[in-house]
Amino acid sequence: MLKIEDVMLNNPPLLFCEQGLSVAVDMILNSGYIGLPVVDAEKHLIGFLSEQDCIKVLVSDSYHCDSHTLVKDIMRENPLWVSPHLSVLEFAQSLGKGKPKIFPVVEDNHVVGLVTRAQVMKSLSQSLQSCRVT
DSSP: OOBHHHHSEESOOOEETTSBHHHHHHHHHHHTSSEEEEEOTTOOEEEEEEHHHHHHHHHHHHHHTOOOOBHHHHOEESOOOBOTTSBHHHHHHHOOTTOOSEEEEEETTEEEEEEEHHHHHHHHHHHHHHHHOO
16 A cells, blocks of 8 residues: 655755745745745754745735745644655545645654645556556
8 A cells, every 4th residue: 555655755845943034935936845844953843834824924025125034933833744654545535625735744753755635646546547457
């Protein structure tokens, strides 16, 4: 059975509390993901920062051409996360309306990856296609 660790992005870019908003936005944009985990020095998950979280502050900061905003000021604390050992099917069944589109993958209290709903959908689609092959 396919596990999250089989479809996740390993060693994703990580944000830190004291990083400025502009650095965090650049990292999110360059990652190709809609957000990134925020960790402490030991890579323990402490938050998540998404594009949506950034946009509201960027509107104000860009209007005033000034930003003193730090990641810790706007990150979501205690984000949902997933274990790398969870089956993709079980995870897919838990995804519902209003859930995040991207999840940090945490093992032994350390962020080890990222998984998106798109990655889950792709793996389920590939599994279905393999059922059709005879």
